[in-house]
Each structure stands twice: as structure tokens, then as C-alpha cells.
Amino acid sequence: MLTYIVRRIVLMVPTLLGIMVVNFFIIQAAPGGPVEQMISEMQGRAVSATARITGAGAGDAEVARTGGGGPGAGLTTSRNDIPSKYRGSRGMPPELIKEIEKQYGFDKPIGERFILTMKDLMVFNFGRSYYRDATVIDLIWEKLPVSLSLGVWATLLTYLISIPLGIAKALRDGSKFDAATSVIILVGNAIPSYLFAVLLIVLFAGGSFWHVFPLRGLVSPDWDQLSLGMKVLDYAWHMVLPLVAMLIGGFATLTVFTKNLFIEEISKQYVITARAKGLTERRVLYGHVFRNAMLIVIAGFPAAFLSVFFAGSMLIEIIFSLDGLGRMGYEATLNRDYPLVFGSLYMFTIIGLVMGLVRDLMFAWIDPRIHFERVEVA
Numbered sequence: 001m002l003t004y005i006v007r008r009i010v011l012m013v014p015t016l017l018g019i020m021v022v023n024f025f026i027i028q029a030a031p032g033g034p035v036e037q038m039i040s041e042m043q044g045r046a047v048s049a050t051a052r053i054t055g056a057g058a059g060d061a062e063v064a065r066t067g068g069g070g071p072g073a074g075l076t077t078s079r080n081d082i083p084s085k086y087r088g089s090r091g092m093p094p095e096l097i098k099e100i101e102k103q104y105g106f107d108k109p110i111g112e113r114f115i116l117t118m119k120d121l122m123v124f125n126f127g128r129s130y131y132r133d134a135t136v137i138d139l140i141w142e143k144l145p146v147s148l149s150l151g152v153w154a155t156l157l158t159y160l161i162s163i164p165l166g167i168a169k170a171l172r173d174g175s176k177f178d179a180a181t182s183v184i185i186l187v188g189n190a191i192p193s194y195l196f197a198v199l200l201i202v203l204f205a206g207g208s209f210w211h212v213f214p215l216r217g218l219v220s221p222d223w224d225q226l227s228l229g230m231k232v233l234d235y236a237w238h239m240v241l242p243l244v245a246m247l248i249g250g251f252a253t254l255t256v257f258t259k260n261l262f263i264e265e266i267s268k269q270y271v272i273t274a275r276a277k278g279l280t281e282r283r284v285l286y287g288h289v290f291r292n293a294m295l296i297v298i299a300g301f302p303a304a305f306l307s308v309f310f311a312g313s314m315l316i317e318i319i320f321s322l323d324g325l326g327r328m329g330y331e332a333t334l335n336r337d338y339p340l341v342f343g344s345l346y347m348f349t350i351i352g353l354v355m356g357l358v359r360d361l362m363f364a365w366i367d368p369r370i371h372f373e374r375v376e377v378a
Contacts, residue, residue: 001364005357012353019349020121020342024114027341034104034130034336039092104130104338117342126343131335136343139328146218146324150313153239154246155305162251163297166258171285173263181255188252194315197245201319205241213241216321242320246313250304254297261293298362306355 101107105116120127126136134142169178191199202208205215214220218238219231226234265271266289274284314326325344332340 001361005361008357008360012350015353016346016349017118020118020346021114023345024117024342025110027336027338028110028113030336032336033106034338035097035100035106037336038100038104039097043092121342121346126346127339129332129340130337132337132340136339139340140325140344140347143323143325143328146317146322147313147326149218149239150242150246150316150322150324151305154243154250154313155301157243158247158250158254158304159297159301161247162254163258163294165251166255167262167285167290169255169259170262170266173259185252185255188248191248193245193248194319196248197241197316197319200241200245214238218322242316242322245319246316254304258293258297261297262289265289265293295363301359301362306352 098107105113108116124137128135129139132139165181169181172178200213201215204210204212214237218235220226220234220238223231223234266285271284271289274288275281279287313324314330316322317324317327318330329341329344331337332344
């Protein structure tokens with residue numbers, strides 16, 4: 001087992017490098033980078049200043065046109081027809097564009113930028129956000145509790161609901177209970193979590209009907225002044241709608257998976273043998289069938305948590321105005337905040353690779369018959 005763990009850790013290095021290479025060049029090739037964002041912002045300020053000046057009178061309009069009307073007016077009206085690779089930069093002094101490129105490191109070739117970025121990431125030097133006055137690592141730690149709350153509770157509740165329900169459906173396969181719960185599961189599979197979240201807001205958060213639950217945030221503004229018991233209740237009250245929205249799809253998939261695994265195990269020869277030996281049905285089901293059927297389900301817990309933590313919570317955080325990692329990553333991507341994008345991606349990739357190893361170790365812990373020493377790691 002130790003040999004397998006060492007091999008997996010060694011293979012994480014090229015895997016991490018490959019992921020970062022692909023994402024680095026894809027993100028760099030996307031239009032609207034930080035230089036263009038800054039140019040657009042400066043042009044917008046200049047246009048606004050020009051509009052204010054020209055609106056003062058006809059005499060001032062000539063001043064604005066010639067660039068002498070105020071701060072920023074000269075920036076946009078400087079006549080310079082040198083072609084630029086940045087959209088919206090026409091009329092801006094080349095020296096200013098070069099200064100912006102230097103500020104964001106775009107004065108270097110893309111290969112050199114990649115090497116410098118990877119060197120910083122390897123020592124966990126993520127730098128500072130372009131658009132937030134904080135370091136990337138501080139921003140990650142600041143937003144982590146929100147996403148962690150959603151991920152942990154959503155995953156735990158999904159398992160606590162799905163496993164008993166899946167077992168009950170397997171034992172009552174074809175019954176009215178199975179048919180009725182299958183309708184609920186079908187609805188859960190058909191409705192996306194983000195659409196269900198919007199429905200919950202309309203129904204229960206003051207959208208059009210009842211205002212029972214809060215619309216945004218994980219706690220109330222006066223949370224610090226509440227007692228410990230009231231803090232717990234307030235936190236739980238804010239978590240109801242986001243968690244229900246996240247559970248709707250996850251529990252349906254896991255319930256069907258659990259049911260199918262249980263039905264498959266019940267039909268195997270060792271179950272027939274155990275019953276023939278006179279073992280009680282409870283002993284057969286929970287002493288033999290449950291362990292084998294739950295192997296894949298329980299061992300998949302790390303992957304399920306990662307799925308909820310990194311992907312499933314993003315839209316929920318946006319819809320319910322929760323200031324977590326998903327929302328932060330979405331905004332960083334829109335703003336082309338490269339330090340924040342690459343820093344978050346690097347951390348999440350490492351966590352994902354480690355959790356993949358944890359999943360395999362859980363397989364071996366749950367079922368001692370599994371030996372990874374003889375497994376070729378792909």
C-alpha cells in the first residue's frame with residue numbers, strides 16, 4: 001500500500017502540470033484580458049469626462065475635442081493611428097498601453113509568463129488580485145467557510161437521505177412505495193438545481209408568495225450580537241433554501257445508484273447461501289449485502305463532496321448571494337483576474353488529486369480484499 005501511495009503522489013506532479021498548462025493557455029487565449037479590461041475602464045472614464053465637458057457649452061466642446069478639457073479627455077482624443085492588438089485602444093498613447101502591459105506582466109512573451117506563473121504557484125506565491133485589494137490566499141481563506149458549509153452539509157444530507165431511501169426501494173422493489181418515490185426521483189432528476197433554487201425564492205423568499213426564509217447570506221446582519229443558540233438557529237435558517245436546492249438533483253442520482261447496487265447484491269449466490277444456512281434476513285441484509293453494496297457508494301464520498309464543493313455550489317452561491325469560492329471564481333473569470341483564477345485552480349486541482357487518493361484508500365479500508373500494489377496506476 002505504501003508503494004502505491006508513493007506512486008500516486010509522484011504521478012500527481014505531471015498531472016497537476018498538465019492541467020495547469022492546458023488551462024493557462026486557454027485562459028490566456030481568451031479575449032478580454034486584464035489589459036483590455038483596464039483599457040476599457042480608462043476609456044469609459046474618459047468618455048464620461050468628455051460628456052460632462054461637452055455638455056457645458058459649444059465653446060467647451062472644442063476644448064474636449066482637442067484634449068484640453070480635463071483629466072482623461074486627452075487620453076481618448078489623442079490622435080494616434082498606430083495599430084494595436086487590444087480592442088478599444090485606438091487613440092490611446094502607445095506609452096500608456098506599454099505601461100499597462102508591464103503592470104500586468106504582458107510585456108513578456110507568453111512562454112516566459114507561463115514559467116514565471118508556475119514558479120510562483122509551486123511555492124504557493126499566488127500574488128495579489130487585480131481587482132480586489134487583497135492577496136489571493138487571503139481571499140481563498142475568506143471565502144472558504146461559505147463553500148465549505150454548503151459542500152459538507154449538502155454531501156452529508158445527500159448520503160443520509162439517499163442510502164436509507166435506496167435500500168428501502170430495493171427491498172420493496174415494484175411496490176407502491178417504490179413507484180411513489182420513483183416519481184419524486186424523476187422530478188429531482190428533471191429539474192436543475194439552479195432552476196429549483198429560483199422556484200424556492202419565488203415561493204418562500206418573498207418573490208411572489210411567502211417570505212418565510214431569508215433571501216441572501218448565511219447569517220443575519222446582527223449575527224454577532226445573538227446568543228450561541230440563536231446563532232445556530234439563524235445559520236440553519238439561512239441554509240435551508242440553498243441546501244434544498246442543492247439536494248434535489250444529488251439525492252435522486254445517489255438513491256437510484258444505491259437501489260441498483262442493493263438489488264444486484266441481493267441476487268448473488270452468497271446471499272442465497274447465507275439464507276440457506278438459516279441466517280436472519282436482517283443479518284443477511286446488513287451483515288453481508290450492505291457492506292458489499294455500499295463499497296462503491298461510501299468510497300465515492302470524497303468525489304461527491306468535491307463535485308458539490310467545486311461545481312454544484314457556484315450557481316447556488318450566485319443565486320442566493322453567498323460570498324463563497326464559486327461566486328468568487330465566477331467573478332474572477334469574468335474580470336480576467338488571472339492571479340485569482342490560477343491560484344484558485346491550482347489549489348483546487350491539488351485538493352482534487354489528494355481526494356482521489358483518499359477515495360482509493362477508502363476502497364481498501366472498506367474492503368480488505370482490494371490490494372493496490374498489483375494495480376497499474378494509469
